[in-house]
Amino acid sequence: MSNKAVVLGCNYYIGLSTIRCLGKQGVHTVGVDYTDKNTYAFDSKYCSEKLIAPYYKDDQEGFIRFLKDYASKQSAKPVLIPCHDNYVEVIDAHLDELKEYYLIPQTEQGLYTKLMNKETLQKIASDLGVPTPETVRVNEADYLEQVDRIIQYPCIVKPTDSPAFVAKFRKKLFKVANRQELVDAVGQAHAAGLEVIVQRIIPGFDDHMYTFDAYMNQEGKVTHWMTAQKYRQYPINFGASVYTGQKYVPELYDIGAPFFEKVGFKGFAEIEFKKDAETGTYYLIEINVRITNFNTLINKAGLNIPYITYRELTGNPLPPSAIEKDTNIVFWYAYEDLLAIRGYLKTKQLTFGQVFRSLLKRKAHSIWSWSDPKPFFSFVRMLRGKYAKRSSR
Incomplete structure (x- = not known):
């Protein structure tokens, strides 16, 4: 295999699972990050090369030049x-010039960002x-009245640009219970230079969250797909997957496949849905346009998305x-799931028995991987260091 695979982002388990999925198939993997601190994916035995690039936030042009060189x-x-979403945004902004040097599934510059x-x-x-x-835009003069009339409380204040919002507030959104909290939340976002929208909360516990995970080939057709159901997320109720199961839900294919094909998406993407507990309607919540958090689950269930991507782009x-x-x-991200379980038990959304049975x-x-344990021990050392710093303050 003469084509290498360059994996951007090695300080999180998404990069680690991507490197493993490719390396186990004999692909020469190149891990790239802007620091060697806490980049535990670098420690995988399947990471063939480790590169430190300019930090894309401080020197985007230098980062792009590094990749091209x-x-x-x-x-x-x-x-x-x-x-990581931040890497996706940078690639999208420079898609046309990067495609002269790299094999990238997407062909329409700007589509990643739009979705x-x-x-x-x-x-x-x-x-x-x-x-x-239902959504209300806060740049409209009567948005507070619209929220009262269309959405009501409680509701959520969501960023239009999730990566920037999470980097600033360390959460995906604000949940507000009344008009004053809404005004305060919008004010915080605008003070940080971030745009937000207000949305209705779809009724249903976290296990009403589902995903449609699919690969679209260069003709824009769905060739590989799977559906999943979330059981727990962190932060609880409005967070990322920490305990998610593969679950066959054909209705999600009926919604998701035509959507991706109509927008002309190419490569891997995931639609996150919430099923309304009262009506049964599946609402589109968001789209991930890069390898997803529970890539290890998708792989273990039978779809090696990074390798599927690699094989198509290299002509086989x-x-x-x-x-x-x-x-x-x-899929189990044990560290954050333990934090989530504490929250679910404290708020009485789950019982100890329900949690225990789910863990079977x-x-x-x-x-963790028996065949590639070193990244796990590097992750544990990283956690120990973080908690040691906190306790010393």
């Missing part, structure tokens, strides 16, 4: 795989007839495949 020295175009942006995504979904939560695509049965495998399922671990 590396690719220009290779005998064949590397496959470029971003494992990541909550406001433009809501309009695209609406135009295609896919339900989204794998045959179409879908997971059309329940495997009873769950077969696991796809986020970090």
Whole structure:
């Protein structure tokens, strides 16, 4: 395999699982990050090269130049795989020039960003007839009255640009219970230079969250797909997957496949849905346009998304495949799931018995691997260091 795979982002388990998925298939993997501190994916035995690049936030042009310089020295175009939203945004902004040096599935510059942006995504979904939560834009003079009339309280204040919001507030959104809290939340976001929208909360516990995970080939057709159901997330109620199971839900294919094909998406993406507990309607919540948190689950269930991407882009695509049965495998990010469980028990959303029974399922671990244990121990050392700093303050 003369084409290398360049994996952007090695300080999180998404990059680690991507490196493992490719390395186990004999692909030469190149891990890239802006620091060697806490980059535990670098410690995987499947990481063939480790590169420290300029920090994309401080020197975006230097980062792009670094990528181009590396690719220009290779005998064949590397496959470029971003494992964080910030890397996706940078690639999208420079897509046309990077495609001269790298194999990248997407061909339309700006489409990644349009689907990541909550406001433009809501309009695209609406135009295609896919339900989204009722939304009010705060730049309208009577937005408070609209919230009273259309959405009511409690409701959520969501950023249009999630990566920037999470970097600032360390959470995905604000939940507000009344008009004053809404005004305060919008004020905080605007003070940070961030745009937000207000949305209705779709009724239902966290296990009403579902995903449609799919790969679209260069003809824009869905060739590989799987559906999943969240059981727990962190922070609880409005967070990222920490305990999610593969679950065959054909209705999500019926919604998700036409959506991706109509917008012309190419490569891997994930639609996150919430099923209304009262009506049964699936509402599109957001889209991830890069390898997802529970990539280890998708792989263990039978779809190696990074390798599917690699094979198609290097001219030797794998045959179409879908997971059309329940495997009873769950993704488990144990560290944050323990924090989530504490929150669910404290708020009486779950009982100890419910938690205990759920943990008996077969696991796809986020970090631990019997065949590649070193990243896990590096992660544990990182956690010890963080807690030591906190206790010394």
